[in-house]
Amino acid sequence: MRILVVEDEKRIADFLSRGLESGGYTVDVAGDGTTALEMVHATEYDLIILDLGLPDMDGMAVLKKIRTRKTSPPVLILSARDAVDDRVKGLETGADDYLVKPFAYVELLARVRVLLRRGQPTPERLQVGDLSLDCIRRKVTRGGENIELAPKEFSILEYLMRNRGRPLSRTMIVEHVWDMDYDGLTNIVDVYIRHLRSKIDEKWPDKMIQTVRGIGYMLDSAERPAEKAI
Amino acid sequence: MRSLRRWKPEAQNPTSRTGFLRSLRFRLTLSYVLFFSVLLIGIGLLFQKTLQLGMDDDSRAALEEEWGAAKGYLHIEGGKPVWIADPTDPEEAYIVERLRHVYILADYNGKVLEHSQTYDSIGIDSPQEIGRILNLPMPEIHVRRDAEGVPYMIKAGYVRGDKGHPYFFALGRSIQGNERTVANFTKNYFLILPGLIFVAGLLGWALAGRAIRPLNLVAATAQEITGSNLSLRIPRRNANDELDNLIDAFNRMTVRLSESFDQIRQFSTDVSHELRTPLTAIRGQLEVALFTAEKPDQFRDAMVNALEDVEKLSSIVRALLLLSQAESGQLVLQKTRLDLGEVVADVVDQFQIPADEKNVKLTATLEPGWMANADRTQVERMISNLLSNALKYTPKGGKVHVSVHRDPEEGWIRLEVEDNGVGIPAENLPHIFDRFYRVRNAQTNYTQGLGLGLSFVSWIVSAHDGAIQVESKPGAGSRFIVRLPAAMALRESASEPATTTV
Numbered sequence: 001m002r003i004l005v006v007e008d009e010k011r012i013a014d015f016l017s018r019g020l021e022s023g024g025y026t027v028d029v030a031g032d033g034t035t036a037l038e039m040v041h042a043t044e045y046d047l048i049i050l051d052l053g054l055p056d057m058d059g060m061a062v063l064k065k066i067r068t069r070k071t072s073p074p075v076l077i078l079s080a081r082d083a084v085d086d087r088v089k090g091l092e093t094g095a096d097d098y099l100v101k102p103f104a105y106v107e108l109l110a111r112v113r114v115l116l117r118r119g120q121p122t123p124e125r126l127q128v129g130d131l132s133l134d135c136i137r138r139k140v141t142r143g144g145e146n147i148e149l150a151p152k153e154f155s156i157l158e159y160l161m162r163n164r165g166r167p168l169s170r171t172m173i174v175e176h177v178w179d180m181d182y183d184g185l186t187n188i189v190d191v192y193i194r195h196l197r198s199k200i201d202e203k204w205p206d207k208m209i210q211t212v213r214g215i216g217y218m219l220d221s222a223e224r225p226a227e228k229a230i
Numbered sequence: 231m232r233s234l235r236r237w238k239p240e241a242q243n244p245t246s247r248t249g250f251l252r253s254l255r256f257r258l259t260l261s262y263v264l265f266f267s268v269l270l271i272g273i274g275l276l277f278q279k280t281l282q283l284g285m286d287d288d289s290r291a292a293l294e295e296e297w298g299a300a301k302g303y304l305h306i307e308g309g310k311p312v313w314i315a316d317p318t319d320p321e322e323a324y325i326v327e328r329l330r331h332v333y334i335l336a337d338y339n340g341k342v343l344e345h346s347q348t349y350d351s352i353g354i355d356s357p358q359e360i361g362r363i364l365n366l367p368m369p370e371i372h373v374r375r376d377a378e379g380v381p382y383m384i385k386a387g388y389v390r391g392d393k394g395h396p397y398f399f400a401l402g403r404s405i406q407g408n409e410r411t412v413a414n415f416t417k418n419y420f421l422i423l424p425g426l427i428f429v430a431g432l433l434g435w436a437l438a439g440r441a442i443r444p445l446n447l448v449a450a451t452a453q454e455i456t457g458s459n460l461s462l463r464i465p466r467r468n469a470n471d472e473l474d475n476l477i478d479a480f481n482r483m484t485v486r487l488s489e490s491f492d493q494i495r496q497f498s499t500d501v502s503h504e505l506r507t508p509l510t511a512i513r514g515q516l517e518v519a520l521f522t523a524e525k526p527d528q529f530r531d532a533m534v535n536a537l538e539d540v541e542k543l544s545s546i547v548r549a550l551l552l553l554s555q556a557e558s559g560q561l562v563l564q565k566t567r568l569d570l571g572e573v574v575a576d577v578v579d580q581f582q583i584p585a586d587e588k589n590v591k592l593t594a595t596l597e598p599g600w601m602a603n604a605d606r607t608q609v610e611r612m613i614s615n616l617l618s619n620a621l622k623y624t625p626k627g628g629k630v631h632v633s634v635h636r637d638p639e640e641g642w643i644r645l646e647v648e649d650n651g652v653g654i655p656a657e658n659l660p661h662i663f664d665r666f667y668r669v670r671n672a673q674t675n676y677t678q679g680l681g682l683g684l685s686f687v688s689w690i691v692s693a694h695d696g697a698i699q700v701e702s703k704p705g706a707g708s709r710f711i712v713r714l715p716a717a718m719a720l721r722e723s724a725s726e727p728a729t730t731t732v
Contacts, residue, residue, distance in 0.1 A: 011511035011535060015518045022522035053503065080506040081499070102510035105517035 001116055002026045002043065006036040006062065007051040007078065016049065019105055020112070033057035037065055045073045047115055049108075052079040052090070060093055067094040074115040078103070106169070106215045113166045126161040129206060129221030133161055142200055152177055153196050156189075160209065160219035167212040193217055254445075255438045262434030267427050274419045281415055285408040289383050290371060293403045297369070297385050300329045300401050306391035311335050311344050332382060332402030338364055338395065349402065351376035355386070360398040364388050373405065380406050444473045448480055460488035500666040504546055504681075508539040515539075549682045553665070556689050563605040563693055567717055570643055571596040571634045573606060577613040578632055581621065589626045592617075595633040600643045601717040604694050612690040615683040616647040616710050623708070624651030643716050650707035659702060663688040687712075 003025050007013040010031075017027040028043070030036035033054045040048070048066065052059030059077065066072050074096040079086060082100040090098045096118070097111050126133040131142045138154060140147045149157065155177045160168065170189040193209060201207045206222045250256055303326050305312045315326045332352070334345040340357025352374050355363075363370055369387025376382065386400035444467060451464045463484065464477045519532030555561040578594045585592040602609075613632075620630045630649045637644040654662060661667045666681040687710075691698045695715055702708035 009507055009511060011539060012507070012514060015511070015514040015532075019514070019518035019522060022518075080503040080510075082502075101506040102513045105514050105521070 001046045002028070003112070004028050004030060004036065004039055004043075004045045004048045006030045006033070006048065006054065006059070008032060008053070008055050009051070012051075012078075015105070016108075019109070023109060025112075031055075033059070033062040036062055040066055040069070040072075044071075047073050047112060048075045049112075050075055050077050050095075052077060052081065052086075060090070063090075063093050063095060074118055076108075076111060076115055104169075104214075106167075107171065110167050110169050110172060110215055114163055114168070114172070117163060117166070122162065126158065126164075128161050128164050128208060128219060130204075131161070131200060131208060131221070133158055140200070142204065147199050149196075149199065153192055153199070156192055157196055157200070157219075160217065163219075165218065165220045167215045167218040169216040171216075173216060189216070255435070255442050258438035258441070259431060259434040262438070263427060263431045266430035266434075267423075270423055270426055274416070274423065277419070278412060278416050282408070282412045285411065286383075286405070289403060289405045289408060293371065293383055293385050293401065296329055296403065297387075297401050299325065300333070300399075301389060303329065304335075304389060304399070306335075306389065306395075306397055308392065309337065309343070309395075329401065332384070332404070334398070334400045335389075336360055336398040338398065340398070343397070348376065348382075349400070351378070352382055352384070352402065355398070355400070364396055364398055374402075380404060381409055444477070448476060452480070455484065455487075457491055460484055460491055497665060501550065504666060505543065508543045508546070512536045512539045512543070546682075549686070553682060553686060553689070556686070556693070563608060565603045565605055565694075567601050568604045568606055568609065569598060570600045570602050570604075570609070570645065570714070571598040573609055574613055574632055574634050574645065577610055577617065581614070581617045584618075585621060585630065588621060588624075590621055590624050591629045592621075593629070593631050595631070595635070597635050600634055600636070602643055602694070602714050603717050604714065608690045608693070612687050612712070613645075613647075615687045616712075619683055620647050620649040620651065620708070620710075623653075624649045628707075637713055639713075641716050642713050645712040645714065646709060647712075648707065648709040653704040653706055653708050654700070654702040655704050656702075659700060662700065663698075 001024075003020055005013055005016045005020075005027055007016065007029065008031050013029045013031070017029055020027045028039060028045075030039050033056050036048075036050070036054075039045075050059050050063060054062065059079070063075055063077070066075060075094065076097045076099060077090045077095040078099055078101060079090065080101045087098045087100075096115055099108060099111060122135075124135050126135065130144075131140070133140050133154075135158065140149055140154065140157065156173060159173060159176050173189045197207075197209050201209055208219050208221055210218050210220065212218050303313050303315055305314055313326050313330070315322045317323060330346055332346055332348045334342060334349045334354065336342045336345075336355070338361070340355075340360045342354060345354065363386050366387070369385050371383065371385045373381055373383050381404070382402040383405045384400055384402040386398070388396040389399045391397055448464055451462060455462055463481050466474055466477055468474070515532045515536050519529055523529050523532065552561070574594065575596055578592060581592055617630065617632070624630055628650050630647070630651075633644075633646045633648075635644055635646075636642075658667075663684050665685045667685075688698055691712055691714070697713045699711050700708060701711070
């Protein structure tokens, strides 16, 4: 997996590449928009991490140019601007995710993992161990037993199962399920996870929903070992 | 731009907030009513007087005619009055009868020869009065009242008898009708006056309301203006009157407010951006070290880097604090008489080591004796900001030159900092004194710095009533020129220019 980091602040570019490289990714760094566009042209990247405040051109302009290409990788925007407008504008311009500085590195890593998973075909049926979820009929069974879930519980479980073995932060879950970015909502995630656990985990010895310290939650089955968390 | 048609109830009626009696509308109406009352009363009195005078004139003319007629009919023969009238002519008899209704005839001693009954009621003239009137060259007209208060206009004079003796003769005519007409006019006029004043009041109220409506509109718009809708404008009436002036002034004020709001908004965006960047670096470096570092050296590196960023963060906070103190007027300048050349020499000394390290030649031409009333700390800060700026943008082997000398204009000192570094592109020149503005180009891509130094320099210069300008050519270098007012005694010692190459 090859990632392009477009960031003019040397310190930030340094720790991003060091961290991502130790996570097993190949990382290139571009210090300005022009270089970034040249590199995107020359190399196929699986993901671009794009800072909006670039010395030579606006990050949005870079994003637009990347998006005009026939095939373009997912783009994760980093920005020091956290106004909702900026965020909406970024996502509308074609970014796949938006992270406000200062961010937690684990949060970035979790998002990178989910973005890299994108593009793979999404099955109609998700199966983790003996837990299965039917996306079309919106039915959940475990060990052949029918489980009734509220709509939000279903969405969270679907999101966790799609990203099996990948930790998801509370913020990511809120953004995905509620379509919003409310800091105050992150507590609600814990409440929903508790409900989910009582419905799908309580009666079975194999506890699938795991708490990942410092990030959020991950779903996996003991039948198949999880990916390394960090 | 959005025109305002909707009025808020509380803004529509200003009396609800100002008190009815204090409201402009009420006071305008009151002045209007007072003015009309005085005017109408004055007009009434004038009419009354004119009417009275006119009617008196008519009565007087009639009396004169009667006087002449009476003189024609009256003969005095042997001290006895004889009225010559054709007894067969009833009209003539009637005229004489009428003439004799109010009359008196007396000899020059005051002895009454004949008088009418009515005249008795008016009062027989005294012999002195008769004597006085007989001595007048012309008859006299006056007004007297009878016992019942009926007014009579009386013409008194003399007639000659058959022997040429003068006799006192007075003829009168009731003018009660005149008085009644004037009194009726006065009564009727003052009866309808309150009604007129009331109508004037209503009219005044309506006019005042009309005049004040645009004011209320201004008030209503002002009410609606908050930090988030400063684009609101009051539509002009295009009457080019005082109210349009008010509306224009108000709109211009809103524009200025909007501009300063934008500046503040931009500033807080900039500040948050400037603080977030080092914070991100600190957090990320420490986290990545925590998750990935294996050897103590890697932890050490991360901590050293993080500490450097913390230092950068605190210098941003310090500079921001200083700038906000300066701009809010909390930073008080402690001005003393300073030898500008000396101060510059000190600062240039301090910059020799960093200049040597960067292999930049730092020189100075300083004329001593240029005195200025200035705050030493701030002037030093100004010079060091200019110098560090020049060093930052001058590559290895470059030159930075500082000079203090006389300005072509009398009473000014000139401080120049010149370098042959990268220069500033023309499009960036107008912004270099803005906060957080940094000229970014290929050579200085990863440069540090806050973008606050020059804005602080600019503040210090203007706080000393000076001026700063910059000349620059990309690739050839920049020259900052600071002009400061010289202290009163221009030069204390007129020594030769000394080139100090330190």
